[in-house]
Amino acid sequence: MQGCENPQIDPLPRRALQVCYRAGAASALLAEPGTLALLGFGVSTPASTDPRCLQVALETFDAPAPLELWQVNAPVSCGRDGALCWSAGGGWLFAAIELDEREHGGPTATARLAYEQLHRFVAMREARHVLRVWNYLGAINHGEGDAERYKHFCDGRAAGMGDFFAEGFPAATAIGHHGDGRRLQVYLLASDQPGMRVENPRQVSAWRYPRQYGRTPPSFARAMLLPAQDVLAISGTAAVVGHASAHQDDLNAQLEETLLNLEALLASAGMATGFDGQSPLKIYVRHGADAARVRAFVQRRLPGVPTLLLHGDICRRELLVEIDGWRYA
Template structure:
């Protein structure tokens, strides 16, 4: 993958980025629509649907009732299962997901290693092998101290499972802690026939260059990823990190403002329009449920009209109270 600054211009001959929307509709209805690559439901109240394109995300949404998230592409979609991997493909794009129970893998490190090894093996059989964006949902992500913290052990296992798969550059990614009763690790990704362009934030140290204090294995992700047609930016989980240090410990409002500054810096580096609009699908992950109302109010004030899902999730550093990720379309 190349750096964004090398070729920021639109490439209309390449596959258009999947459309990402939040909608109040039944999962079964969304799955019958033409070009549906994936549909996501949030929280314990979501139904069971026997379709590889349907995924129940183990995060509760503070919006009630919660919408579903729908990805749609231009083209016919096919889908299937390969051992633990569920997948769908169409229009030059691939969705793949895996969910493992830690109790069957010896813990979070073993689950991460097995999950990423299976995904790596699956991707090597596909034509759409350029992984552009990954989401990771980890139970009790901040439990443990030092190198024994579960997020750091997840990073160790992920690196072991991937081997050299991302030797040419990391995708955009999110890692968030969930509160599901079962210790499940859930991972899903978006890949394409064509390469994207990774984007770094000049206000932040690149994640793979973090110093040793953040664990034996640095987190492996880019701050953002320009899609192949340069028509959208996939934004990694972004929080109040300046350089490599967390900022404004204990101050929710200041952390959210710092996060928004980081988002604007990322957009500028990617040569994307400033700010967000009604086509920008974002998620705000809130650590403490009691803060959801304040975060929602601040988001509505600072990002008026922007669709933002408020999710109950733990940021990978325990001192961080809120994180935002999502999409910016041109």
């Protein structure tokens, strides 16, 4: 097992994880006190053997691409357990796993294995309350009906989670990357204290979707208030009203509907409206040709908000854009 120990820092009152986008060398950011995780995007991200550093398979439209930095007010330890990488400190846990479907029997079996291994590992930790999960898989929309790869992923995830989320589903994102089509990446944030799940009154809860969306409904909450209730972790949010996709083929209308859903989540969480410079968002864009229009929309409607534009396929092929991220109180 490979491990690391982050430098000691002065103890501060417990507060939520701090997430931001930063430029700079990965080695320098990893050396900063309290670094829990560092996420790079696309093949241009330098490889690192540090277990806290994950090269996410999604390419970015931003150049130069910033890194996503997670920090806590505590010393951090980290290591590897087979295919699983982890880091922990201050009551927080980051865990990530990457698997090749060709080695594990296809998308369903691979998703099942990923969630079984994450479940087994997290269950042994003090920080066992899973708050937020990200899932990135190749060719997410390939296949028709129940044969679609996303639906296979949902089947496998449900089979592998067991009682992983017995206290309720975490916030989550599932996006298709354009890299190796058989590469599955799953990473999560857990805590030694539970969060509070938040649903959107404009939408049917994902686990209650009707059969038309697959044998196994998606398993996630729309958002999660972290334990101190001063940060909202927002799931992948798109132009869905009730359970139906809205505004097919209309990018601007989908963006507007997505913002309405984000505001509904803030209201449900008891937070003030709007986003600010301390609330980083990821914006997943299906078609590269739409990136400039999405960027212009964001600059107009979310001025000053840190955003990262990523090339990714939404789990429903008719949806053109999805947004997730963090809202600090």
